Amino acid sequence: MSLLAPVAGLGRATLGLLAALGRIAFFAGQVLSHMLRPPFYLREFLHAVMQIGWFSLPVVGMTAVFTGGALALQIYSGGARFNAELVVPNIVAIGMVRELGPVLGGLMVAARVASSIAAEIGTMKVTEQIDALVTLSTNPIKYLAVPRVAAATLTVPVLVAVGDAIGIAGGWLVGVNRLGFNSATYLQSTVNFLEGWDIVSGLIKGAVFGFIVALMGCYHGMTSGRGAQGVGQATKSAVVAASVMILATNYLLTGLFFTS
């Protein structure tokens, strides 16, 4: 009996994981279904756009500028090993728009937004505000989840685009001021090297990551346990799940977009 205990534990964990994925998929289906049917809560959507998009700009911008700068330094010192220092503008640009812009932007938004959505909705759940919504003939998924998920799906690509530009600017600043690049040459190399698909693929990733972040925040908030501990657990689970799903989805999307 005890020899089989680890196998039984593994089986239970696997079944638990599959059940959780099923619940999340069902929740995502409900959100998408409500997204296409009226009523639409425009005021809540615009509020979510401000909260998720506008107020995330500083943290995404700061992350991007330092990442672009560090990337330029790394590529310069690494490239020097095989006399390839001049590829700094190209690699900073492609690295930012294809990978680091969307992934780091998505992770920063996950930390900031998934946690706040889960805490807000979780608190609403434990204080019976979600039950109150139902008694007031308002579907909580339509009223709480749809505006947030739609806003995140639309605004995170914009954040990624801004982050890309700031990240490239960070690389340019370091390249020109510390590594001795000519400013015009650096910018010309960046513009010439980037292709449209490099940018568009990053923006598509941003939209998918935005969807994941808001979905995880809403799902964990609405399934929050009781009391402060339940809300704390929901908040933690939302950030962890969103971060892991962003990294896993990034791998899948990169494989889909760039290997053929």
Next chain:
Amino acid sequence: MIALRQVTRSFGRNAVLRGVSLDIPSGQSMVIIGGSGTGKSVLLKCILGLVRPDGGTITLDGQDVTKVERDAFLARFGMLFQGGALFDSMRVWENVAFRLLRGGAKQSKAQARDRAIEKLRRVGLTPDVADLYPAELSGGMQKRVGLARAIAAEPEIIFFDEPTTGLDPIMAGVINALIREIVTEMGATAITITHDMSSVRAIADRVAMLHAGVIQWTGSVGEMDATSDPYVQQFIHGRAEGPIAAIR
């Protein structure tokens, strides 16, 4: 009339409702009493469809509540939650007018605000409260706002979930009197769950006692005082000794 027949509901291994049968005629104020954790709130949530019963039937005017059109069904109800459940991101008037600003019977913002202020006045609050946020109000004021929200759309049926919990005796008396007045003047059907005996005497036309997952006793307030049922006697007199275990 709301009719419950053999309603059961369990949470894991904990069978909270074990076959509740109860009739609440239209226009009557029914108060359900019972100890903490006996499933009074679960019973209300089952009627509203917030919790799905495991078994039994609940009908409203002869129609199974699980098969009716949800929006039209819920439009007939108003509910005052135990903690108020006010939306803390909205101003007081927006809370009260929530239903009036959305859905089929949507009104203009100005009309909804006027109606909200009228309802706030009805529960004894002045119009200057309308633009405050719930966090800026005392517990008693939050209950009144919750009451104003429950009656804003003039529902046929109103539920009150422990309306006086957390209030001082004077404020509890004010809320009890308000509930009685409003229910009488609206001619609404009311179900109140409470373990506050002053609420029972102020609000109830009839009383039902929920114990061990079933309706242990029903009767009028007068019958409640006269009954020899040991469960009711222990509960209404707050005795530690009796058939109801003090430790649950």
